[in-house]
Amino acid sequence: xxxxxxxxxxxxxxxxxxxxxxxADTVAxxxxxxxTLARTGPVYxxxxxxxxxxxxAVISGGGSGHEPLHIGFIGEGMLDAAxxxxxxxxxxxxxxxxxxxxxxxxxxVLLIVKNYTGDVLNFDMAADLxxxxxxxxxxxxxxxxxxxENSLHTIGRRGVAGTLLVEKIAGAAAARGDCLDxxxxxxxxxxxxxxxxxxxxxxxxxxxxxxxxxxxxxDEIEIGxxxxxxxxxxxxxxAPASTITRDIxxxxxxxxxxxxxxxxxxxxxxxxxxxxxxLYIIYGAARRLCDERGIIVDRSLVGDYVTSxxxxxxxxxxxxxxxxxxxxxxxxxxxxxxxx
Amino acid sequence: xxxxxxxxxxxxxxxxxxxxxxxADTVAxxxxxxxTLARTGPVYxxxxxxxxxxxxAVISGGGSGHEPLHIGFIGEGMLDAAxxxxxxxxxxxxxxxxxxxxxxxxxxVLLIVKNYTGDVLNFDMAADLxxxxxxxxxxxxxxxxxxxENSLHTIGRRGVAGTLLVEKIAGAAAARGDCLDxxxxxxxxxxxxxxxxxxxxxxxxxxxxxxxxxxxxxDEIEIGxxxxxxxxxxxxxxAPASTITRDIxxxxxxxxxxxxxxxxxxxxxxxxxxxxxxLYIIYGAARRLCDERGIIVDRSLVGDYVTSxxxxxxxxxxxxxxxxxxxxxxxxxxxxxxxx
Numbered sequence: 001x002x003x004x005x006x007x008x009x010x011x012x013x014x015x016x017x018x019x020x021x022x023x024a025d026t027v028a029x030x031x032x033x034x035x036t037l038a039r040t041g042p043v044y045x046x047x048x049x050x051x052x053x054x055x056x057a058v059i060s061g062g063g064s065g066h067e068p069l070h071i072g073f074i075g076e077g078m079l080d081a082a083x084x085x086x087x088x089x090x091x092x093x094x095x096x097x098x099x100x101x102x103x104x105x106x107x108x109v110l111l112i113v114k115n116y117t118g119d120v121l122n123f124d125m126a127a128d129l130x131x132x133x134x135x136x137x138x139x140x141x142x143x144x145x146x147x148x149e150n151s152l153h154t155i156g157r158r159g160v161a162g163t164l165l166v167e168k169i170a171g172a173a174a175a176r177g178d179c180l181d182x183x184x185x186x187x188x189x190x191x192x193x194x195x196x197x198x199x200x201x202x203x204x205x206x207x208x209x210x211x212x213x214x215x216x217x218x219d220e221i222e223i224g225x226x227x228x229x230x231x232x233x234x235x236x237x238x239a240p241a242s243t244i245t246r247d248i249x250x251x252x253x254x255x256x257x258x259x260x261x262x263x264x265x266x267x268x269x270x271x272x273x274x275x276x277x278x279l280y281i282i283y284g285a286a287r288r289l290c291d292e293r294g295i296i297v298d299r300s301l302v303g304d305y306v307t308s309x310x311x312x313x314x315x316x317x318x319x320x321x322x323x324x325x326x327x328x329x330x331x332x333x334x335x336x337x338x339x340x
Numbered sequence: 341x342x343x344x345x346x347x348x349x350x351x352x353x354x355x356x357x358x359x360x361x362x363x364a365d366t367v368a369x370x371x372x373x374x375x376t377l378a379r380t381g382p383v384y385x386x387x388x389x390x391x392x393x394x395x396x397a398v399i400s401g402g403g404s405g406h407e408p409l410h411i412g413f414i415g416e417g418m419l420d421a422a423x424x425x426x427x428x429x430x431x432x433x434x435x436x437x438x439x440x441x442x443x444x445x446x447x448x449v450l451l452i453v454k455n456y457t458g459d460v461l462n463f464d465m466a467a468d469l470x471x472x473x474x475x476x477x478x479x480x481x482x483x484x485x486x487x488x489e490n491s492l493h494t495i496g497r498r499g500v501a502g503t504l505l506v507e508k509i510a511g512a513a514a515a516r517g518d519c520l521d522x523x524x525x526x527x528x529x530x531x532x533x534x535x536x537x538x539x540x541x542x543x544x545x546x547x548x549x550x551x552x553x554x555x556x557x558x559d560e561i562e563i564g565x566x567x568x569x570x571x572x573x574x575x576x577x578x579a580p581a582s583t584i585t586r587d588i589x590x591x592x593x594x595x596x597x598x599x600x601x602x603x604x605x606x607x608x609x610x611x612x613x614x615x616x617x618x619l620y621i622i623y624g625a626a627r628r629l630c631d632e633r634g635i636i637v638d639r640s641l642v643g644d645y646v647t648s649x650x651x652x653x654x655x656x657x658x659x660x661x662x663x664x665x666x667x668x669x670x671x672x673x674x675x676x677x678x679x680x
Contacts, residue, residue, distance in 0.1 A: 018624030
C-alpha cells in the first residue's frame, strides 16, 4: 500500500489535526490536540465564528475518506458543524450529540444524513439525546444515487454527491433566517429533486485495511458504483468518455423525469484520482446530452467534492432548479472548499 | 489505459470545451467551438469581463495536464489570460501572442513562465511579436523546485507548484493598479522567496501516449519528482508521511535559508490522485517541523492546484512572507479555483 500516512490506524485523526492547523482562522476541530495528535474527547468540527443566535444550525457528517465532504463545507452559508467518523464508518452518537450541542444557536438543528444504515442509526440516537436536552432537531436523509436499491450498508438508495447540494442550499436558507421547519422543508425539496450516478475506473484502499476495496480488471469499469466502492449496476468494458457519460446520465434523467425546457444544475464530481481535465470532458459530454434532450443547464459545478479516497471515476448529478433553489444556490458561501 | 477521454488525441480540446461551457459566465475560451469541439483558431482563455483599461494584464500558460493551473486561475485579482498547450507540451507562440493581444488593457503585459525550455522559448517569441505591435511585455521565470538543476526539459531549476503564488500575488498587484515595472518586480520578489519540492508515489499517463511516464516499483517512491514525472533526486522505500515530509521540506528550508522567527506561507499541493485527507497529514507534519525550527506559518494553502494528471504524490512549498506579500496574498480573488 502506497499512502501518505503515518500509522494507518491514526490516519483520520492525523488528517483532522492538519486540517485544524491549516484552517484555524475559520474552523475549530474539537476532540484532537493538533500538537500531540492525541484524542481528547468526542471529535467534531464547528465554525470558528458561530452563526448569530437565533439561526438554525445545519450539521452533517459521516465516514471519513470523502473529503472535502463534510469538513470542507463548514462556514458561513453552509454547515455550522460536521462530524467526521472513522474511514468509511459512521461517527458515533456521542460525537454527533456534542456537535449538536456546540452548534445549536437557539433555533433548532437540521441534521443532513447520507442514507447508510450506520449513519441513519447514529444520527437518530444523537438526535434523541439532544431532544432530551430540549433542542429541536430535524433530520433529512439524502438518497440521490439512482444506481441501486438496497446496497451493501444501505436500505433504499445511497446518499452520494448530491449531499453537497443539500448542504449548500439548506445552509443558505438558515443563513437568511429561515425557521427550522422551513430549512428542513427546503432541504427535503432538494432531496426530492436531486439524482446522481457514478462510475469507477479503479478501486480505493482504506489505510487500515491496506488492500483495495474490490478488484476491477484492467479493461473493465464499474457503472453505478457507490462512494465506498459498493457494487454498482454492472461492469462494462472500458469505453469512451461520452459513452460512459451517457450510461450514467440517462438513468439520472429518467429517474428525475426532467422534462424538455426544465432548468437544472449539472454537477460533475470526481471520485478523488480523476484528473480535473477528464471531469471537464465528462461535463462537456453531459452538457451536450442535456442540450439534445432540451434540458436547460442553468448552473454548473465541476470538481472533487464527494470523493472515495484515491478512486478513479466520476459521478454526474442533476438538481431540478426553481427560482427558490437557484437563489439559495447563488447565495454567498464562505467555506474552505466552496466560496463565492 | 483507463481514462475518461474520447479520442486521446483530442483530450485537451475536449476538456477545454467542457471548461468553456461550465464557466461561460466568467471565462471565455477562444479557438475552440464547444458545440462541435472543433479548433477554430489559436487556443487561449481570457476573463469574460476584462480588467479595467489601464491595468497591467497578467498572463501565464504552459502544457496542459496540470489543471487547475493555469485556466482555473483566470479572474479578478489573478490571471487575465491563460494559454494551455497540448498535454505536458508548451503552447505555441501564436496562441500566446493572441492571448497577449486579447488581454492587453493599455498598461502592458506580464508573462509568468515556468522554467521549461519549450515554454521559455515560445513565450519569448510571442513577447517579441507583441513588442513589434508596441505592447510593453515583461517576463518572469518561475524556478521554485529545489530538487534538481538541469533536469529533463529544463536548464536550471524547474517551475512547479510555486507558480500559483506568483500568479496570485502578481494578479493582486495588477488589480490594485500597480504599473508594469512594479507588477514585474513583485512577481520576481515572490520568485526569489519561494521554493518547492515534491514526491511521487505513482507515475501518470499522458492520454496520447497511453502508458505510464515512468516505472516505480510497488515499494518505492521518487523524492524530488518534477510535475511531468521527470526524475527526482533519488528513489527511496515507502516511508511514513512524516518522514517523507521531512525529506522534501528540509531541502526547501535549507535552500530558502528561512531563519528562526521568519514568517512563511506553507502550501501543500497534491499531484492529482492523492486523497485530500493525506494532504492534510502532510500539512500537519510540515507544520510541526516548521514549529520545531521556529518558522512561523502565517498563511496556509492545501489542495490540488498544480497537478500531474493522476499522479499520486504531493509537494511542499514555502514562501517567505513580508507585509507586502501578505497583503497581496490576502487581497480579494475571484477565479474558478481560488476565491476569497
